[in-house]
Amino acid sequence: MNLREQYVAFMTIFRKEIKRYLRIWTQTLLPSAITMSLYFVIFGTLIGSRIGEMGGFSYMEFVVPGLIMMAIVTNSYSNVVSSFFGSKFSGSVEELLVSPVSNFVILMGYVVGGVSRGLLVAVVVTLVSLFFTDLSIHSYLIVVIVVLMTSTLFALAGFINAVYANSFDDISIIPTFVLTPLIYLGGVFYSMDMLPEFWANVSKLNPLVYVVNAFRYGVLGVSDVSLPVAFGMIVIFTTLAFAYSMHLLNSGKRLRQ
Amino acid sequence: MIPALEIENLSKVYDNNFEALKGIRLRVEPGDFFALLGPNGAGKSTTIGIICSLVAKSAGKISVFGVDIDKDFPAAKRHIGIVPQEFNFNQFEKGLDIVINQAGYYGLSPGLARERAEKYLRELGLWEQRDIPARMLSGGMKRRLMIARSLVHEPQLLILDEPSAGVDIEMRRSMWDFLRRINAQGTTIILTTHYLEEAEALCRHIAIINHGKIVENTSMKELLRQLDREVFILDCVEKLPDNTHIDEFVTRRVDDHTLEVEVQKGQNLNAVFAALGLAGINISSMRNRANRLEEMFVNLVEGAA
Incomplete structure (x- = not known):
């Protein structure tokens, strides 16, 4: 396939993904808006008012970047994992596998689809947050880069989960037992300075620590980890996830017999 | 003449050590209407799966219109249209979207994709149902939808795996007419079926596969003459x-x-x-x-x- 044909194939997958999550917007877009509103009310307004300042900001200001990032992570992940596993389950993934479209384009189609849902939900949650706090952005460039890189990383992770999943249970195990704890332990609700040294060091293995702090730096201008280190870690995790996703597609593991 | 399909010493051993294909050879000429018959588990679907890349071969060589799949599988895939045995589309999508998307996977521009989708959905009597989610279609309509989808990139070789399963007699006859028509227009067709009457009515050449080996490969006339x-x-x-x-x-x-x-x-x-x-x-x-x-x-x- 020439470049133009590959682009057409990519846009076909991408458009299909957008149509899918917009068609079921009550399952894909609405829950994040409601959940995050509850977080803003409970953690930001009710409990936050008693906590006081954190990192030099009101608790509400402190948690908003983390909560937006939480929505991006869960949505970009769950979009790809549910869509790609759904196509495996229904057999419609064969439509792609029998066609001449390259594995790279297949992966990019699904990943960019997941990224787009992450971005759309990020916009929705950000708009909701404006009802609770005045959001001023420290660096738009850093915010955009971190959002794109993070949603790409977790869309790739969702793809890997979907390839390995054999049942619908398998696509909820990772988000429930791995992703959610990593998010909660990733510094969304607290500063890493509050942790004992041992647990602060353990936290450095958690990729969510870097994405939450990099994003918080973009919004508030403060971070528990250095920005170059955060970017470096996100790039490393993303590269590994991309390489492994391509390996799965090229080897045909769990996709071809 | 370059064969539409040439298979040499094709073998397949699955991970559980089951030897599904034991070095089969097959040659299908361009324009032929070819039947691949065999009992359940004989190796028909494995052979088709390997041709269209859903199954990895263990050994052997396959060429589609002269293109070796090991050298340029994407180019070989352009020549192939596949209608699988099981319904393998998203049941929540509309028929028109399913066919247009498939055209997109082959790099057809959106305008051409829509034009071709309309052409084949009309020819297969599905145009009126184009905006209905696929799950609402009858079994026969779903089968025809898969045929429309397989033809949207206008392949030279169409492979149908049990196309008549679950299709009523009237629908089957109209499907036969359609297949005869596109075969007359030059499309090479390979058909697997359990309805031997179907193979006899449609096909000019036949291969019978059993236990992973080709046990007969001849013209339909010659085979019937042997009776x-x-x-x-x-x-x-x-x-x-x-x-x-x-x-x-x-x-x-x-x-x-x-x-x-x-x-x-x-x-x-x-x-x-x-x-x-x-x-x-x-x-x-x-x-x-x-x-x-x-x-x-x-x-x-x-x-x-």
């Missing part, structure tokens, strides 16, 4: 005598008006009519007891077992 006997059922107007007998023929009186006659290769059926005519018995109709190809198929498969 050494046929059993005909004659419906008679007059009541048959209890001791009905025709010299040199094995007969069996089924009931008062029905006679079974076994005709060996070289025997003349006219002799049967003449004998019954002399006995004052008129024949109102006649049919084969079983499909001729079915008998041959059973002989070949059982012989190889």
Whole structure:
């Protein structure tokens, strides 16, 4: 396939993904808006008012970047994992596998689809947050880069989960037992300075620590980890996830017999 | 002439050590209507799966219109349209979207994709149902939707794996007409089916696969010529005598008006009519007891077992 044909194939997958999550917007877009509103009310307004300042900001200001990032992570992940596993389950993934479209384009189609849902939900949650706090952005460039890189990383992770999943249970195990704890332990609700040294060091293995702090730096201008280190870690995790996703597609593991 | 499909020494051993294909060879000429028959588990779907990249081969070589799949699988895939046995589309998508998306995967521009989708959905009688989610279509419509989807990039080689499964007789006949039409227009067709009548009605060449080996590969005419006997059922107007007998023929009186006659290769059926005519018995109709190809198929498969 020439470049133009590959682009057409990519846009076909991408458009299909957008149509899918917009068609079921009550399952894909609405829950994040409601959940995050509850977080803003409970953690930001009710409990936050008693906590006081954190990192030099009101608790509400402190948690908003983390909560937006939480929505991006869960949505970009769950979009790809549910869509790609759904196509495996229904057999419609064969439509792609029998066609001449390259594995790279297949992966990019699904990943960019997941990224787009992450971005759309990020916009929705950000708009909701404006009802609770005045959001001023420290660096738009850093915010955009971190959002794109993070949603790409977790869309790739969702793809890997979907390839390995054999049942619908398998696509909820990772988000429930791995992703959610990593998010909660990733510094969304607290500063890493509050942790004992041992647990602060353990936290450095958690990729969510870097994405939450990099994003918080973009919004508030403060971070528990250095920005170059955060970017470096996100790039490393993303590269590994991309390489492994391509390996799965090229080897045909769990996709071809 | 470059063959539409050429398979050499194709083998497949699954992870559980099951040897599904044992070095098969097959050649399908361009423009042919080819039947690949075999009992369940014989290796038909594995062969098709390898041709369209859903199954990885263990050894062997496959070329599609001269393109070696090991050298340039994407180019080979452009020549192939596949209609699988199972429904493998998103049941929540509309038929039109399913066909247009498939065109997109082959790099067809959105305008051309829509044009082709309309053409094939109309030809297969699905245009009125284009905006209905696929899950709402009947079994026959779903089958035709998969045919429309497989043709949208206008492949030179169309492979149909059990296309008539779950399709009623009327729908099956109209599908046959459609397949004959596109075959006449130059599309090479390979068909697997359990309906041997279908293979006999449509195909010019036939290969029979059993236990992962090709046990017969010839023209349909040649295969049928090999039949050494046929059993005909004659419906008679007059009541048959209890001791009905025709010299040199094995007969069996089924009931008062029905006679079974076994005709060996070289025997003349006219002799049967003449004998019954002399006995004052008129024949109102006649049919084969079983499909001729079915008998041959059973002989070949059982012989190889």
